[in-house]
Amino acid sequence: MATSGPAKISWAKVRLWRGVLLGAFLLLWEVATRRGWVDPFFVSQPTVLAAQIFDWIRTGFILRHLLVTMQETLIGFLLGTLLGVAVGFTFARWQMLAHIFDPLMVALNAMPRVVLAPLFILWFGLGLLSKVVMVISLVFFVVFFSTYTGIREVDRDLVNNARILGANPRHMIRHVLLPSALTWIFSSLRTSVGFALIGAVVGEYLGSHEGMGYVISYAESMFNATGVLAGLLVLMAAVIAIDIALKRLDARFSYWKPILK
Amino acid sequence: MAGPVCGHDERPVEHGGLVTRDDHRGSITLEKVTQRFALPREGREFTAVQDVSLEVGSGEFVSIVGPSGCGKSTLLSLIAGLVPVTEGRISLDGQPVDGVNQRLGFVFQRDALFPWKTVAQNVGLPLLFRGVDAAAARPRVAEWIARIGLTGFEDYHPHQLSGGMRKRVALAMTMVYDPEIVLMDEPFGALDVQTRNLMENDLLEIWAQWRRTVVFVTHDLEEAIALSDRIVVMSASPGRVKAVYPINLPRPRSVTEIRFHPDFGRLYETIWKDLKDEVRIGYERTRKDLVG
Numbered sequence A: 001m002a003t004s005g006p007a008k009i010s011w012a013k014v015r016l017w018r019g020v021l022l023g024a025f026l027l028l029w030e031v032a033t034r035r036g037w038v039d040p041f042f043v044s045q046p047t048v049l050a051a052q053i054f055d056w057i058r059t060g061f062i063l064r065h066l067l068v069t070m071q072e073t074l075i076g077f078l079l080g081t082l083l084g085v086a087v088g089f090t091f092a093r094w095q096m097l098a099h100i101f102d103p104l105m106v107a108l109n110a111m112p113r114v115v116l117a118p119l120f121i122l123w124f125g126l127g128l129l130s131k132v133v134m135v136i137s138l139v140f141f142v143v144f145f146s147t148y149t150g151i152r153e154v155d156r157d158l159v160n161n162a163r164i165l166g167a168n169p170r171h172m173i174r175h176v177l178l179p180s181a182l183t184w185i186f187s188s189l190r191t192s193v194g195f196a197l198i199g200a201v202v203g204e205y206l207g208s209h210e211g212m213g214y215v216i217s218y219a220e221s222m223f224n225a226t227g228v229l230a231g232l233l234v235l236m237a238a239v240i241a242i243d244i245a246l247k248r249l250d251a252r253f254s255y256w257k258p259i260l261k
Numbered sequence B: 001m002a003g004p005v006c007g008h009d010e011r012p013v014e015h016g017g018l019v020t021r022d023d024h025r026g027s028i029t030l031e032k033v034t035q036r037f038a039l040p041r042e043g044r045e046f047t048a049v050q051d052v053s054l055e056v057g058s059g060e061f062v063s064i065v066g067p068s069g070c071g072k073s074t075l076l077s078l079i080a081g082l083v084p085v086t087e088g089r090i091s092l093d094g095q096p097v098d099g100v101n102q103r104l105g106f107v108f109q110r111d112a113l114f115p116w117k118t119v120a121q122n123v124g125l126p127l128l129f130r131g132v133d134a135a136a137a138r139p140r141v142a143e144w145i146a147r148i149g150l151t152g153f154e155d156y157h158p159h160q161l162s163g164g165m166r167k168r169v170a171l172a173m174t175m176v177y178d179p180e181i182v183l184m185d186e187p188f189g190a191l192d193v194q195t196r197n198l199m200e201n202d203l204l205e206i207w208a209q210w211r212r213t214v215v216f217v218t219h220d221l222e223e224a225i226a227l228s229d230r231i232v233v234m235s236a237s238p239g240r241v242k243a244v245y246p247i248n249l250p251r252p253r254s255v256t257e258i259r260f261h262p263d264f265g266r267l268y269e270t271i272w273k274d275l276k277d278e279v280r281i282g283y284e285r286t287r288k289d290l291v292g
Helices: A011-034 A044-057 A063-092 A097-111 A115-125 A128-152 A158-165 A169-206 A213-219 A225-253 B072-080 B117-128 B134-147 B165-174 B192-210 B221-227 B262-291
Strands: B028-039 B044-056 B061-065 B087-092 B106-109 B181-185 B214-217 B232-233 B241-246
Touching: A011 A044, A044 A063, A044 A225, A063 A128, A063 A169, A063 A213, A063 A225, A097 A128, A097 B165, A115 A128, A115 A169, A128 A169, A158 A169, A158 B072, A158 B117, A169 A213, A169 A225, A169 B117, A213 A225, B028 B072, B044 B072, B044 B087, B044 B241, B061 B072, B061 B221, B072 B106, B072 B181, B072 B214, B106 B165, B117 B134, B117 B165, B134 B165, B134 B214, B165 B192, B181 B192, B192 B221, B221 B232, B221 B262, B232 B262, B241 B262
Parallel strands: B061 B214, B061 B232, B106 B181, B181 B214
Antiparallel strands: B028 B044, B028 B087, B232 B241
16 A cells, blocks of 8 residues: 655554564573573673672662762763853853964863873872863863854844843843853753763773772773673663753753754 | 935925824934945955935834845944944934944844743843833733733743744834834845735834834835835945935825825836836846856
């Protein structure tokens, strides 16, 4: 039978297929390691992984480390965002500053922050501070660039209209520039949260005594593939949870935009 | 060099139904206004407007027509003080324009509504900027929302409204603080013909009651004749005043009916003769730019 137009996607079917593929993958993995096609020493085994994660949760071991990582991520993210918005805003308002610091910003942004992690650990120790600095160094640039563009790209007509309607500089920031930049900041938020988590985990991985990066690094040093993979899975779950929360937050803050989903 | 017709020695016309406001506020004077913009990439200057002299009386409705790119919109930005004048003088009630003047309203071509604010917040914004306290602002905002027929839509955001509704919000936002001069830059250009006619009638009605000075930029000659007391025809770029025509059609007018007035066609023909050449020059120039 002929259908007109693009086929309507059935989400139930999409979900079903996702489930089937995931199930098949896990089954293959399990069978392959049980039959000895692949050595579980290197790739672990789904059932063993599940048991490991369950055990971590039961003992509260993983929660402690997860909380440490989340704390570093959150503090670094908040500070990095604040700093990014503040500097982005300042540079957008005072073009002179932007021109002066442009080469510096580009150079700093181009520098691979991950390689800086050992230095941060050297300077700020094995604890929270070095990770927070690491996170800030990653988040700051994402937020800075989007704030800067957000304010530079604000609709000229809106700015002119506000001027004619009687806005003073403070009004302009509060009612025009900030709301306009906020959409850009929010659109970069999900990227920067991802960066924040990477920063925290890499920092922990390279030198710390707690946190998810430490758990993974420790398992690795014991040649424990199960520990590494279980750690990654827990991190993945955390990232997905945060992403869903951010999507909701974004929807709340961009209520005035036509729905683009 | 002065334009072919210099509005300089012209007095604000007094005719059919026009009652100038007693306080005589809201008059605009342009004296030999020339505006140049630097084109840094091409290393030269572009003259948008040249030697424009014009007087607009208090409470007068003046339209500016001309080919696209003739500097009509530039003139409005200059009067509004958004852009400083290169040469010449612009004054409002004898006061030279120096920066944005808050006695003035501006309706933009694209409705410059604040997308993150509701209809009521948008309309109330100029009052908030002017430091009117919320309690005093509320009834004025409600009154204007009622006038534009959007009662019940107070909490909607602009993206939820149709083009016509957004335009009405933009109009209310301008009128709510009662400016002495309203500048309109092709405000209805993006609307469909029916909505456009309704909006034009609404505008005439508001204007008849409030008697503010209106400078209305359009490329639609019919619209200009239907609305105005006077029409200024601009030449192709650089824009000069080519001619000024008084429109002595009776008021109050309805834009849909005034078209059938015997004088309408005659006026249209006369003005179009002037405008036609300029439109052709403007058109050929843009075509040359595109081809060569």
